[in-house]
Amino acid sequence: MxxxxxxxxxxxxxxxxxxxxxxxxxxxxxxxxxxxxxxxxxxxxxxxxxxxxxxxxxxxxxxxxxxxxxxxxxxxxxxxxxxxxxxxxxxxxxxxxxxxxxxxxxxxxxxxxxxxxxxxxxxxxxxxxxxxxxxxxxxxxxxxxxxxxxxxxxxxxxxxxxxxxxxxxxxxxxxxxxxxxxxxxxGYVPIGYELLPRRFALRQLQEIHEAVLGRKLNKDSFRRSVVASGLVAPTRELEHDVPYRPAELYRYVRSKSR
Amino acid sequence: MxxxxxxxxxxxxxxxxxxxxxxxxxxxxxxxxxxxxxxxxxxxxxxxxxxxxxxxxxxxxxxxxxxxxxxxxxxxxxxxxxxxxxxxxxxxxxxxxxxxxxxxxxxxxxxxxxxxxxxxxxxxxxxxxxxxxxxxxxxxxxxxxxxxxxxxxxxxxxxxxxxxxxxxxxxxxxxxxxxxxxxxxxGYVPIGYELLPRRFALRQLQEIHEAVLGRKLNKDSFRRSVVASGLVAPTRELEHDVPYRPAELYRYVRSKSR
DNA sequence: CACCTTATATGCTTATAGCATATATGCAAT
DNA sequence: ATTGCATATATGCTATAAGCATATAAGGTG
CATH class of the missing domain: 3.90.79.10 (Nucleoside Triphosphate Pyrophosphohydrolase)
Structure with a gap:
């Protein structure tokens, strides 16, 4: 086929x-x-x-x-x-x-x-x-x-x-x-994490997905589904050197603790 | 991995x-x-x-x-x-x-x-x-x-x-x-059709999916999603030689006309 | 003709995606 | 210090689809 x-x-x-x-x-x-x-x-x-x-x-x-x-x-x-x-x-x-x-x-x-x-x-x-x-x-x-x-x-x-x-x-x-x-x-495996450093902002992860898929994604839906998946965890660290409000950094967790 | x-x-x-x-x-x-x-x-x-x-x-x-x-x-x-x-x-x-x-x-x-x-x-x-x-x-x-x-x-x-x-x-x-x-x-490609004869009842298709996936599926949801996908079309033919109400037979259409 | 089994249709409930809006916050220009 | 900017984050509404239950349809069998 x-x-x-x-x-x-x-x-x-x-x-x-x-x-x-x-x-x-x-x-x-x-x-x-x-x-x-x-x-x-x-x-x-x-x-x-x-x-x-x-x-x-x-x-x-x-x-x-x-x-x-x-x-x-x-x-x-x-x-x-x-x-x-x-x-x-x-x-x-x-x-x-x-x-x-x-x-x-x-x-x-x-x-x-x-x-x-x-x-x-x-x-x-x-x-x-x-x-x-x-x-x-x-x-x-x-x-x-x-x-x-x-x-x-x-x-x-x-x-x-x-x-x-x-x-x-x-x-x-x-x-x-x-x-x-x-x-x-x-769509079903979080390979996006392999393309990012260990700590990343959710926006960066979304940009990875958009680059791979070749289309824009809805920001809120993306955040909700990624966070709800339990595959990322917030680290309480913030971005730095950005000219706007820094986002919280997340990390990838293999054992989804939910 | x-x-x-x-x-x-x-x-x-x-x-x-x-x-x-x-x-x-x-x-x-x-x-x-x-x-x-x-x-x-x-x-x-x-x-x-x-x-x-x-x-x-x-x-x-x-x-x-x-x-x-x-x-x-x-x-x-x-x-x-x-x-x-x-x-x-x-x-x-x-x-x-x-x-x-x-x-x-x-x-x-x-x-x-x-x-x-x-x-x-x-x-x-x-x-x-x-x-x-x-x-x-x-x-x-x-x-x-x-x-x-x-x-x-x-x-x-x-x-x-x-x-x-x-x-x-x-x-x-x-x-x-x-x-x-x-x-x-x-989940995303209709390979189920390759495992069935050209004309089939939706129940048969569901049984194929259940055998491959190893779990039961909801009958109504399965029927609705398959029909809504536009990948099957009813043929107006009915099953025969079954000891109950015969189901309508469907066929696989490659060009989803919807 | 009653009855059995499965098909098919409809409505209710729940989960989720898409979308809009409101508020928060770090930085920079004034 | 204050204001504005750009983005983060939170909340609520809506459309869509899935799960589930119920009701009706229809062929086969005794």
Missing amino acids: SDPTKKSKPSSAANAEERAFLAAYDAAAFPHPSVAVDVAVMSVADGALHTLLVQRGDHPQKGRLALPGGFVGVKESLDAAAARVLAIKTGLRDLFLEQLYTFGDVGRDPRTRVITVAYYALVDRARVLRARPEQGAMVFARIDVPWKGEAGGPVRALDAEGRELPLAFDHADILGVVVKRLRGKL | SDPTKKSKPSSAANAEERAFLAAYDAAAFPHPSVAVDVAVMSVADGALHTLLVQRGDHPQKGRLALPGGFVGVKESLDAAAARVLAIKTGLRDLFLEQLYTFGDVGRDPRTRVITVAYYALVDRARVLRARPEQGAMVFARIDVPWKGEAGGPVRALDAEGRELPLAFDHADILGVVVKRLRGKL
Whole structure:
């Protein structure tokens, strides 16, 4: 019914160097599918979802931007591979990290058959800005969701000036599935907290929800339902450095004590 | 946060023949992970979820019951592999078939590293009973969900007499994730229709929902919300062969015309 | 034809979301 | 210090949907 991979296409626009690489590549040495993991590190800034991209240092698609990824070791679980790739390519550890979907179309990698298990991670903005990769360089990209209601199709990645960033492989499709998953989860699981620091104002939480869902929410209803859920607790601390009445800060409680 | 694979364990109870097979198995010939697909064919009968199991004809775990599965061809997409396995092992085609989750723990297959992409399919009872496999034999198993609220842990498979059926590998975990997914989806996607024939009474649809969710629903609220959703339409046909007032039959409409 | 069982319709009650309004409060300009 | 601003927080009204009970309809069975 839902086939998030159906729009993936083999990259056809390869330059001369890339074509030479592929011509010399010995695909026959890989008679079985290879397995990789890719991780979409999601955060929210300026009212929009952002992700973290790395520049590919090797062929294929050298120079293009891609989700941090890598091959799965033969004695390494998928979850462990995702955590390792995340740490190496972004320097981030101990994030909320969850499996998303597995992309396995035949032509998605021009070298040979590569099946990738996609993961997504959630981080708060301050932490992602302090992150430093152990290898390579990172780029922050704003996710631009085409307005087709519920999303699910490919999305665009934009740099700070609004220019579109070229994504490798089917990574735009992967980001589309991430957005769809986040929107679905937000309705019944409080993932919003993973995108905020430990203490936050309810307004910040609402902004997170609005950025993920792509629409405005009713302020009072949002406050009431969140507080009534018992999943947040007031801390008696107040915001500071705001030019208006500071709001009380809340924290996330896992054992809803009600 | 949610790790549906964490309870999987390598099968430790192997008989002498199985041990001999594994001792002779040349794991070194497979230096990379292999990729398989497994399909959970779900249906509802007698107020409970059922699945379809096949007896393993080969080692490892020869003789145990398993979800229909097989390896992914190097030029075959994951979706195509799942549909092929489904057709060969059960004779069923053109079902609702959707990717579920990918299980990749290191020890889940005693031979070598096998990563499996799990799918689930939905069929109505009459059709699954007419199905005949092209290879091997099938067994229907009732899914017994331990009462831990939302499920997600491993489940038990029972035969018609209520005896527990031994499942191979981590297939009990896979079925646990299937149940969890179905319960989650039922709230906002009308998958119930995939488990019924084309024309059905609202009571039948409610029984499907109750079997999947594992709890009774309010009859009036269910009827009102389903009819108001615009996703079903009355057909002016009535049930027949029932010893009481026959209900009107409904059909599923994809384009909600309201 | 009486009676059984389930379908279908209607009204009451309760919970919640959306919305509007009123008041509180920290900060900054005057 | 006072006033105004922007936002926080509280309260009440309304529309909507769910839970629940009751009443009536209708086919099958003896």
